[in-house]
Amino acid sequence: MSAAVSMPQPVCLIENVDGNTLVLNKEAEKILLEISQPVVVIAVVGKYRTGKSYLMNxxxxxxxxxxxxSSIQSKTKGVWMWCVPHPQNPGLTLVLLDTEGLGDVEKGDSKNDAWIFSLAVLLSSAFVYNSLGTIDQQSMEQLHFVTELTKLIKLKSSSEVTDETAEYKRIFPSFTWCVRDFCLILEKDGKAITEDEYLMSSLEMKKGTDKKTQDYNLPRECILHYFHSHKCFVFDRPASKKKLPNLEQLEESELEEEFVEQATKFYRYMIKKSRVKTLDGGIEVTGRMLAVLADSYLKAIQSGSVPCMENAFLALAEIENKGALEDALTKYQCEMDKYIPMFPTETQQQFLTMHKDCEKDAIQVFLGRSLNDKDQKYQHKLKKLIDNLMNEYSTKNENASRDFCRILLQDLSATMESNIMAGKYSVPGGHKLYLMEKLNVIEAYNRMPGKGIKALEVMQEYTSEKKDIEAAIIQADETLTEKERQLAEERAQTENAERERQIMEENNRNLQQRIEDQNRSFEQHKEMLMDKMEQERKMMIQENELVIARKLKEQELMMKSGFDDKISSLQNEIENLRRQNKPKKKRCIVM
Structure with missing residues (x-):
């Protein structure tokens, strides 16, 4: 399904059973598991009956x-998913998540709402909050779930970690606030302002330490601190009150012109600016990985614990590394199987070249999918298993050589075998005739190409089998003197010893080539791993630079508001990120 996503309509991704139990839908999970493309995940959250689904459509x-x-009842229950091809990038899949309306009076469980809100944050790369009216204190209070995120989401598993604030902007999605049925004029202090300026103005905090001021500041601070970028869209009412119940059936020409323009503007921005869902280090999430993450988070919630992003990543890495190992071995076997019709190879070096190319393809497949392979545990395993497979293919190559050579000798010596059976060499002068025909067989055998690396061994087996027959022919030939018989036997022994020497030399040469290939294989694994590590470091640096830029912007906002204590904390986080980006000594890779 990675090449083209085909979902004619949305399916439920997370079922909300009886308003208190969240369960991963198997049909949706299967769809995600088949998507190997990176995914852009846009989730919309907000109070029920505020038009979230229209934006997602x-x-x-x-x-x-x-x-x-078209009624006061919430239509969406749980979290619904729609996977469609990305309209601007064929290499990506767009995953749209429409969540159950928050504050549904029929549900009466705010904890359930909090989990849905948190899952939308955990799974998305772009988070859209939808509300009605204006951005005021009431709408901020309705967004109280954002203030509970640290209680509902744990970034690290270690209990010793107390300050995780530096990581939120790296891991959390972008934040877009859509204000529906907006009827005010966008201006401040008598001057026109943009939608984004309206949002940032609404997020300004007040100075003070009293409870009321802290309550006022908390949701604003959380929005600024957790999410890495902030965008705002305001929408007029889409149609008259009479037409609203049939909004789904209305043609675009029947909608208010301003609303259509605003919706188009929203669409273009979200499609262009929403990034691929990434994990710590800039690792791009595929549909398959998103399914695993969703399952991990839901299992944590079902067990009564807080979803931990680090634990979910480790579980994901284990699954992906096992999958990477299987994919790589399958790739190696598929590529080597293509060479089997070419067996036997003329030389072992030819076989080792085939193996080298297939191994390289397999390593690329492994490194393309593997995640966080601590101490190269799975890559070590990959090398060992590829070596085992290589030995199996080497045996097939050798057997193909033996089979070819034996059949060839059987064909070439057919006449000679018939003459032996008929006793044609057991006569005076028979040995000379036998020797001449044996040499003809050997010469014809040596001229034949494609025998493979066991040609000498098979010939040695053949001549060894004929040793007693030739000795009998020599004894039966009355024309031979005792001296000639002795010379004939010595000549046969010399030929046999020479072939043994040649076989030993070839075996030593092949052994040396195998040792050199092992060294080459080690270097190939090491070099390709180093390349991946360098790419990952570049991704990490790029990610850090983005986070630094976002924190500098947040720092600027704190300076305007006069929060000096927060400026110092942000500066420490920025300096820490800059230290991470400094060049480091290259790691020693042990394969």
């Missing part, structure tokens, strides 16, 4: 799909 390029509903 817009992003899907459809008029319908996610249920809009």
């Amino acid at each position: 817009k992003l899907a390029g459809r008029r319908s799909g996610f249920p809009l509903g």
Whole structure:
């Protein structure tokens, strides 16, 4: 499914059973598991009946799909998913998540709402908050779930870690606030302002330490601190109150012109600016990986614990590394199987060249999927298993050589074998005739190409089998003197010894080539791993630079508001990130 996503309509990703139990839907999980492309995940969250589904249908390029509903009841239960091809990047899949409306009076469980809110943050790369009216204190209070994120999401598993604040901007999604049915004029102090300026103005904090001021500041600080970028869109009412219940059936021409323009603007921004979902270190998440993460988070929630992003990543790495190992071995076997019709190879070096190319392809497959392979545990295992497979293919190559040579000798010596059976060499002068025909067989055998690396051994086996027969022919030939018989026997022994010497030399040469190939294999694994590590470091540096830029912006906002204590903390985080980006000594790789 990685080449083309085909979902005619959304499916439920996370079922909300009886409003208190969240369960991963197997059908949706299967769809995600088949997507090997990186995913851009846009999740929308907000109070029920605020038009969230309309925005998601817009992003899907459809008029319908996610249920809009026309009554005061919430239509979306749990989290629904729609995977569609990315409209601007064929190498990506767009995953849209429409969440159950928060504050549904029929549910009556705010804890359930909090988990849905948290899952939307955990799974998305772009988080859209949808609300009605204006951004005021009431709407901020309705967004109280953001203040609970540190209680509902744990970044690190270690209990010793107390300050995780530096990591939120790296891991959490972007934040977009969509204000629906907006009827105010965008201006401040008599001057026109943009939608983004309206949002940032609304997020300004007040100075003070009293409870009321702290309550006022907390959601604003969390939005600024957790999410790495902030965007705002305001929307007019889409249609008259009479037409709203049938919004799904309305043509675009029947909607308010301003609303259509704003919706188009929202669509273009989200499609262009929403990034691929990434993990710590800039690792891009595929659909398959997203399914594993969703399962890990839900299992943590079901067990009564707090979802830990580090634990989820470690579980994901274990699954991906096992999958990478299987994929790499399959790749090696598939590529080597293509060479089997070419067996036997004329030389062992030819076989080792085939192996080298296939091993390189297998390592690329492994490194392309493996994650956080501590101490190269799985790459060590890969090398060992590829070596075992190589030995199996080497045996097949040798057997192909033996089979070819034996059949060839059988064909070439057919006449000679018939003459032996008929006793044609057991006569005076028979040995000379036998020797001449034996030499003809050997010469014809040596001229034949494609015998492979066991040609000498098979010939040695053949002549050894004929040793007693030739000795009998020599004894039966009355024309031979005793001296001639002795010379004939010595000549046969000399030929046999020479072939043994040649076989030993060839075996030593092949052994040396195998040792050199092992050294070459080690260097190939090491070099390709070093390349991957360098790419990962570049990704980490790039990610850190983005986080630094975001924290500098946050620091600027704190300076404007006069929060000196927070400026110092942010500066420490920035300096720590800059230290991470400094060149480090190259790691010693032990394969």
